[in-house]
Amino acid sequence: MVLLSPISLLSLLLGIGLPTVSYILLKIFAAHENPAKNLPLGSMGWPLLGETLVFLKPHSSNSVGTFLQQHCSRYGKVFKSHLFGSPTIVSCDLELNMFVLQNKGKLFQASYPKSIHGIVGKHSLLTVSGNLHRKLRSIAVSFISVSKSSPDFLDLVQKLSISMMGSWNGCKQVSFFEQAKAFSLRLMVKNLLSVKPEEPLASRILEDFETFMTGFVSLPFNFPGTAYAKAVKARARLSSTVREIMEERRKGNINSNGGLLREREEEDFLDVILSKQNLTDEEIVSIVLDIMLGGYETTATLMSLIVHFLGHAPLAFHKLKVIYEAMRCGTVVKFVHRKALVDIKFEEFVIPSGWKVLPIFTGAHLDPDLHENATEFDPWRWTDNCKEMNKKIIALGGGVKLCPGSEFAKVVIAFFLHHLVLSYRWKTKPDECPLAYPYVQFRKGLMLEQFHRGKGPLRLFTI
Numbered sequence: 001m002v003l004l005s006p007i008s009l010l011s012l013l014l015g016i017g018l019p020t021v022s023y024i025l026l027k028i029f030a031a032h033e034n035p036a037k038n039l040p041l042g043s044m045g046w047p048l049l050g051e052t053l054v055f056l057k058p059h060s061s062n063s064v065g066t067f068l069q070q071h072c073s074r075y076g077k078v079f080k081s082h083l084f085g086s087p088t089i090v091s092c093d094l095e096l097n098m099f100v101l102q103n104k105g106k107l108f109q110a111s112y113p114k115s116i117h118g119i120v121g122k123h124s125l126l127t128v129s130g131n132l133h134r135k136l137r138s139i140a141v142s143f144i145s146v147s148k149s150s151p152d153f154l155d156l157v158q159k160l161s162i163s164m165m166g167s168w169n170g171c172k173q174v175s176f177f178e179q180a181k182a183f184s185l186r187l188m189v190k191n192l193l194s195v196k197p198e199e200p201l202a203s204r205i206l207e208d209f210e211t212f213m214t215g216f217v218s219l220p221f222n223f224p225g226t227a228y229a230k231a232v233k234a235r236a237r238l239s240s241t242v243r244e245i246m247e248e249r250r251k252g253n254i255n256s257n258g259g260l261l262r263e264r265e266e267e268d269f270l271d272v273i274l275s276k277q278n279l280t281d282e283e284i285v286s287i288v289l290d291i292m293l294g295g296y297e298t299t300a301t302l303m304s305l306i307v308h309f310l311g312h313a314p315l316a317f318h319k320l321k322v323i324y325e326a327m328r329c330g331t332v333v334k335f336v337h338r339k340a341l342v343d344i345k346f347e348e349f350v351i352p353s354g355w356k357v358l359p360i361f362t363g364a365h366l367d368p369d370l371h372e373n374a375t376e377f378d379p380w381r382w383t384d385n386c387k388e389m390n391k392k393i394i395a396l397g398g399g400v401k402l403c404p405g406s407e408f409a410k411v412v413i414a415f416f417l418h419h420l421v422l423s424y425r426w427k428t429k430p431d432e433c434p435l436a437y438p439y440v441q442f443r444k445g446l447m448l449e450q451f452h453r454g455k456g457p458l459r460l461f462t463i
């Protein structure tokens with residue numbers, strides 16, 4: 001067994017090399033003791049490790065969790081801490097969060113931890129900024145907006161929904177979260193790469209994506225057998241798969257015997273993107289994986305949250321705003337990572353240049369000052385004041401990184417749920433609960449029980 005000194009352990013945990021540790025220690029303590037800056041109250045926790053582990057402690061996803069609850073009541077909605085290896089300002093304040101998200105990359109920029117760079121690569125939308133971000137983002141945005149209103153895409157969503165539900169015939173239980181992930185990933189790979197849902201390659205991509213996603217919430221120990229190392233490998237395999245399909249396309253989709261490798265009825269995303277002259281192969285692979293990464297688990301999570309909440313509030317079936325309310329109350333994305341580029345004054349505080357800023361979405365979504373009975377799933381709250389409610393929700397981020405996929409997700413989910421509620425009734429286990437890890441997981445996989453075909457007509461379910 002290898003014993004590590006506390007410093008080496010911390011350097012591993014934070015994904016940095018030993019030589020940088022003493023420099024960082026110096027920086028942290030300098031930041032701790034900067035009397036010129038009027039920092040918000042808070043605690044910095046342990047050197048280097050800060051408060052990261054308590055911050056990441058899983059909790060029910062329709063609550064802010066003990067860490068935020070205790071810190072907000074002790075220090076206020078904006079407080080300082082030390083998270084993911086950096087001195088950090090944590091904000092549960094709607095106004096500050098809007099300000100951070102909506103500025104145009106001049107005061108704040110996205111700043112995901114180094115360990116995430118190691119998984120997503122250096123061309124990912126998560127990690128790039130400035131002109132490269134604008135260039136790659138515009139490609140993702142145009143593809144997503146064309147897809148969501150294309151009749152072929154809607155037909156695909158419909159067919160996949162019906163075939164998935166067909167496969168449940170005779171089942172007394174269905175592990176819904178798993179099914180939702182398979183559904184949304186198969187939809188993505190068909191739409192992006194023309195990989196058919198029934199092809200073994202679709203299952204392999206799904207498996208690699210699951211491993212890839214696990215790495216996001218693992219400690220960045222890059223040695224054999226760890227979740228992090230497996231994620232890095234899964235990302236490399238996914239990248240090779242996309243490259244191979246690209247090569248096929250370039251060779252005209254013809255195999256060595258002169259046969260067609262993969263049939264395509266219509267142009268897919270890869271055809272469109274390959275026709276663009278100004279992208280490197282690495283950038284093409286990265287955009288394809290970014291769209292899958294952005295859209296696959298988020299859509300599946302939101303579908304599952306809705307199914308979970310509806311299991312507890314069946315009357316809400318008839319409510320139009322279940323999608324919005326599940327986004328508010330279940331929190332698909334808990335927070336995003338930003339960094340201040342200059343000293344910024346907010347109210348009486350200063351956010352020092354170079355500090356990390358974490359806008360916490362749950363902070364605003366579950367704030368009792370903003371929402372009555374904030375932790376309750378209540379789609380009725382949207383009925384009369386949808387516009388006002390929208391101003392208090394930041395589930396899709398904002399500014400230059402505003403999620404381009406929200407309408408896409410809504411269309412997919414509305415189609416799927418339309419078929420689900422027309423055909424089925426279900427109950428969930430009484431102790432089932434969505435947990436923020438911080439990505440949502442279901443304690444028992446969201447097992448649907450007493451699962452049977454519904455009788456009698458239900459009203460159409462629309463958004």
Ligand code: HEM
Pocket residue numbers: 110125126137140144290291292294295296298299302327332333336337395396397398400401402403404405406408409
């Ligand atoms: C179900 C609901 C969804 C939620 C709650 C959600 C949430 C978010 C959030 C909060 C961000 C901002 C990240 C940041 O500021 O650092 C984001 C970005 C992004 N999302 Fe979504 N998302 C959803 C669905 C989708 C779908 C379906 C797609 C693709 C089809 C997608 C693609 C993307 C992409 C490509 C970005 C990166 C944008 C950029 O960096 O400029 N999302 N999403």
